[in-house]
Amino acid sequence: MESIGVLMACPMNPYLEQELDKRFTLHRFWKVPEKSTFLSTHSNSIRAVVGNAFAGADAQLIEALPKLEIVASFSVGLDKIDLAKCKEKGIRVTNTPDVLTEDVADLAIGLILAVLRNLCECDRYVRSGKWKKGSYMLTTKFTGKRVGIIGLGRIGMAIAKRAEAFSCPISYHSRTEKPETKYKYYPSVVELAANCDILVIACSLTEETRHIVNRKVIDALGAEGVLINIGRGPHVDEPELVSALVERRIGGAGLDVFEHEPEVPEELFGLDNVVLLPHVGSGTVETRKDMADLVLGNLEAHFLKKPLLTPVI
Amino acid sequence: MSYLHHKLLHLHQRKRRNLINTTPHPRRHHHTAHIQDAPVKGAMKATAMTSENQSRHSQSDLPYVLILKPPPSFLLFGDHFLDSSKFQYLKAYESPLPLPQFLQEHAQSVQAIFSSGLAPVTAETIRLLPRLGLVVTTSQGLNHIDLTECRRRGIAVAGAGTILSADCADSAVGFLIDVLRKISAANRYVKQGLWSSQGAYPLGYKLGGKRVGIVGLGSIGTEVAKRLDAFGCSISYNSRSKKPLVPYTFYPNVVELAANCDALIICCALTDETHHLINKEVLSALGKDGVIINIARGPIVDEKELVRCLVKGEIRGAGLDVFEHEPDVPVELFALDNVVMSPHCAVLTTESFEDLGKLMVGNIEAFFSNEPLLTPVSLDG
Numbered sequence: 001m002e003s004i005g006v007l008m009a010c011p012m013n014p015y016l017e018q019e020l021d022k023r024f025t026l027h028r029f030w031k032v033p034e035k036s037t038f039l040s041t042h043s044n045s046i047r048a049v050v051g052n053a054f055a056g057a058d059a060q061l062i063e064a065l066p067k068l069e070i071v072a073s074f075s076v077g078l079d080k081i082d083l084a085k086c087k088e089k090g091i092r093v094t095n096t097p098d099v100l101t102e103d104v105a106d107l108a109i110g111l112i113l114a115v116l117r118n119l120c121e122c123d124r125y126v127r128s129g130k131w132k133k134g135s136y137m138l139t140t141k142f143t144g145k146r147v148g149i150i151g152l153g154r155i156g157m158a159i160a161k162r163a164e165a166f167s168c169p170i171s172y173h174s175r176t177e178k179p180e181t182k183y184k185y186y187p188s189v190v191e192l193a194a195n196c197d198i199l200v201i202a203c204s205l206t207e208e209t210r211h212i213v214n215r216k217v218i219d220a221l222g223a224e225g226v227l228i229n230i231g232r233g234p235h236v237d238e239p240e241l242v243s244a245l246v247e248r249r250i251g252g253a254g255l256d257v258f259e260h261e262p263e264v265p266e267e268l269f270g271l272d273n274v275v276l277l278p279h280v281g282s283g284t285v286e287t288r289k290d291m292a293d294l295v296l297g298n299l300e301a302h303f304l305k306k307p308l309l310t311p312v313i
Numbered sequence: 314m315s316y317l318h319h320k321l322l323h324l325h326q327r328k329r330r331n332l333i334n335t336t337p338h339p340r341r342h343h344h345t346a347h348i349q350d351a352p353v354k355g356a357m358k359a360t361a362m363t364s365e366n367q368s369r370h371s372q373s374d375l376p377y378v379l380i381l382k383p384p385p386s387f388l389l390f391g392d393h394f395l396d397s398s399k400f401q402y403l404k405a406y407e408s409p410l411p412l413p414q415f416l417q418e419h420a421q422s423v424q425a426i427f428s429s430g431l432a433p434v435t436a437e438t439i440r441l442l443p444r445l446g447l448v449v450t451t452s453q454g455l456n457h458i459d460l461t462e463c464r465r466r467g468i469a470v471a472g473a474g475t476i477l478s479a480d481c482a483d484s485a486v487g488f489l490i491d492v493l494r495k496i497s498a499a500n501r502y503v504k505q506g507l508w509s510s511q512g513a514y515p516l517g518y519k520l521g522g523k524r525v526g527i528v529g530l531g532s533i534g535t536e537v538a539k540r541l542d543a544f545g546c547s548i549s550y551n552s553r554s555k556k557p558l559v560p561y562t563f564y565p566n567v568v569e570l571a572a573n574c575d576a577l578i579i580c581c582a583l584t585d586e587t588h589h590l591i592n593k594e595v596l597s598a599l600g601k602d603g604v605i606i607n608i609a610r611g612p613i614v615d616e617k618e619l620v621r622c623l624v625k626g627e628i629r630g631a632g633l634d635v636f637e638h639e640p641d642v643p644v645e646l647f648a649l650d651n652v653v654m655s656p657h658c659a660v661l662t663t664e665s666f667e668d669l670g671k672l673m674v675g676n677i678e679a680f681f682s683n684e685p686l687l688t689p690v691s692l693d694g
Contacts, residue, residue: 102521102544103521106544110496117487120500126656127654129642131639133639137661139661141479144479161543165540262508264508269504269506277499277503283514283517284517285518285519
């Protein structure tokens with residue numbers, strides 16, 4: 001398969017890069033100085049694109065690669081891929097579901113605890129050397145708080161399962177109600193926000209869910225509410241969230257994703273009730289290897305004309 | 314008021330201790346606790362209790378409960394937060410007399426002592442109080458009370474029961490996720506603007522499927538186990554005795570437990586037997602991929618050895634709420650990104666203060682009504 005051209009959209013994983021190098025002719029798109037020249041030169045040999053949460057395959061790229069057969073994403077999110085275009089052209093698409101579900105759900109709970117129990121500020125306080133006898137950090141209890149989840153898919157369900165172990169009542173909003181779960185359904189995100197203490201975004205990013213957390217939702221969540229985003233940055237109207245946090249109209253936030261990664265609004269840097277992470281939802285040694293193996297497995301299956309492991313289209 | 318405006322309190326900077334009677338301003342964000350900043354719930358409670366106790370001052374026959382040092386809850390919620398119509402407080406800290414003299418003067422009136430954990434209840438103190446029948450504490454740990462002397466004198470002890478267990482367990486889980494997933498370290502990275510300038514942060518480690526070893530499967534240990542079970546961890550434990558009805562694997566000693574787990578979580582009490590329980594042998598058995606979380610007491614761990622292991626990379630990381638010589642923390646830890654620390658506040662949530670306050674008043678009222686204590690501590694063994 002060494003003659004098959006694979007285009008990797010951006011750096012994502014050294015092991016994956018290495019393996020792709022071994023098995024295919026790998027083109028590292030981020031190292032190409034003149035992208036349009038490159039694409040016209042290699043348009044006949046590139047048959048696969050490997051993308052992730054930062055860069056995938058938009059309409060322009062797909063049009064420039066007439067021999068493109070498959071887009072394998074090193075992510076479960078598909079928002080960086082023009083799915084309609086892929087469908088139109090008969091291009092297969094795969095992602096990495098299930099292998100990263102636990103890590104993302106763990107991080108959501110980790111963010112909740114970090115925000116409510118002020119773990120980062122407590123750590124900073126001790127490191128400052130200023131801890132004196134008679135000084136205390138008073139924080140907010142997590143056990144028993146009402147958790148509202150936007151999107152009750154694999155990740156949303158995994159978050160619910162974990163939060164239940166903390167005796168948290170669970171409610172959710174989803175495209176459709178899931179009566180098989182015992183959780184309380186709210187037909188709108190505003191209602192969900194008004195009736196929970198911690199709002200977690202766990203849905204996929206589509207045209208419908210862009211800015212699903214807007215000013216109205218933030219107002220409904222209120223001064224004692226906390227927002228956790230382990231979905232995609234564009235799920236939230238970021239300027240609205242920033243002003244709500246700066247003006248203390250909302251109790252706090254734990255954010256793993258942002259509208260224009262890796263740019264993060266600097267106004268958030270000085271807020272001690274906000275925890276910011278550099279998009280590490282699936283960022284563990286174990287899971288990234290599993291994700292890489294899934295990408296490799298899907299590509300191999302495709303070129304050997306076997307059934308894809310985790311097809312989306 | 315948003316209770317998420319986390320409070321850093323300094324007991325030695327006590328301000329005016331007035332009653333709370335205004336709704337706190339939601340935008341105020343102080344680092345020292347001023348009474349006006351207390352949450353609304355506490356404010357309402359203090360006001361309610363005060364009006365209930367207007368008649369208190371005229372009832373000089375109410376039994377006395379001795380307080381040696383002001384508890385943190387007084388600073389947060391006011392002096393009347395723990396008031397009751399059934400007893401009154403005798404505040405040793407308001408007297409200019411040295412403690413032994415103060416105790417001698419009031420020896421015949423004191424039937425109970427309330428300790429928040431800040432003031433030790435020593436054998437000497439107990440011996441000066443012939444009518445003492447109850448020691449009540451809001452601390453989870455009991456090592457500040459001379460339990461032997463209490464047993465000898467037939468003095469009942471009431472503690473926090475299991476009310477603080479959830480908060481302790483939440484802290485332990487929070488620490489474990491933080492250490493494995495590098496939450497505090499990555500938060501620092503982003504807030505220094507390094508994500509855009511230096512790129513992706515190093516990968517963390519998956520929690521799911523990890524083997525968790527709990528040292529001490531009491532109320533807190535059980536709550537930790539219940540939570541981590543939901544994350545897909547496999548749970549094992551060491552305790553003074555095997556617990557027949559639990560689904561977790563028992564190891565007869567801590568070295569074996571450490572050798573068979575990826576994360577060791579200390580949830581036991583500090584006693585003579587558990588002092589330096591986590592020593593060189595245990596840390597070595599835990600190994601370079603192992604993590605240790607301590608939300609119990611500093612002296613359970615050989616701190617010098619732990620620091621050495623962390624500095625040398627002989628264990629993967631640590632989450633520490635407690636230290637051997639608080640508030641002194643080994644400075645070598647400050648440079649380590651794989652260590653997460655907090656200033657002994659695993660139980661300090663607003664909600665726990667309120668719950669604990671009600672519990673303590675309930676215990677004292679039960680005692681003076683000759684009713685069973687709500688959360689008695691067994692002094693046997």
